[in-house]
Amino acid sequence: GDMQIDIVSVFPDYFEVLNVGLFGKAIERGLLDVHTHDLRSWTHDVHHSVDDTPVGGGAGMVMKPEVWAECLDDLLGFEPPSITAASNETQHSNASAPISNNTTDEPAATSENALPKPVLIFPNPSAPLFTQRDATELSHASHLLFGCGRYEGYDARIPCYYRAQGVDVREYSIGDYVLNGGEVAVSVMLEAITRLIPGFMGNPDSIAEESYTGSNALLEHYQYTKPAIWRGMGVPEVLTSGDHGKVDRFRRDEAIAHTDQVRPDLIRQMDCKALDKADRKT
Ligand code: 6GU
Incomplete structure (x- = not known):
């Protein structure tokens, strides 16, 4: 079947590159249903600000959780939590836990055990490495949602919150080097994932030998x-x-x-x- 792909970024134009080559062909043929979104369209202030200074000090800026949550609630079809549930006293128990995608001991997905829920993926240079095994597993998903961070990163409570809501949240690095933001990493992961979708490649035999x-x-x-x-x-x-x-x-x-x-x-x-x-x- 076809795969729905949502990509959120402050540089949505970057993803024009997806219309080129085999990926562009797969969109034309209806194999992939790709939507790019500008994170700033979920801001309410005149400056459309998406980041703020880091708590605890230090250089750079950190992406704010409120804007991301308005965006992700919309794209996941979630209701925002009621005002009464929110409290300044609420402490997050594991926002500082090491990043774990909780997939290490699970067998790789096959077409018989496709990923039924949307998978929310955040590129992050401090996360576990994205491997061919992850690409194979994610090629069986019906809905992938990528959240591109920029600047010095995003508030750690964002993935934490959606994981607690039962969303399959993943954070991946694509290698041991530093990029300016998640956009390039998302295009790398998308290419690795989508070329494994049945019907994407002209010659599926070449995949088995790689x-x-x-x-x-x-x-x-x-x-x-x-x-x-x-x-x-x-x-x-x-x-x-x-x-x-x-x-x-x-x-x-x-x-x-x-x-x-x-x-x-x-x-x-x-x-x-x-x-x-x-x-x-x-
Ligand atoms: Cl996923 N993001 C950024 N900004 N830099 C990276 C990366 C991701 N993977 C390797 N370097």
């Missing part, structure tokens, strides 16, 4: 095309032998050696059962 997927968490082997000799450089002879068994073995040995060299952390993470007897000689 790095980071299934039990094959190895990086991909090198690829070559014609000509057989280019600027004096040949290709590995076994690839021209026509012996598929030998080709597969060569590619797998090469993938293991290459991964061990550039990403030994991936080898250490691998399930031992994913390595066969011949692999162990490599």
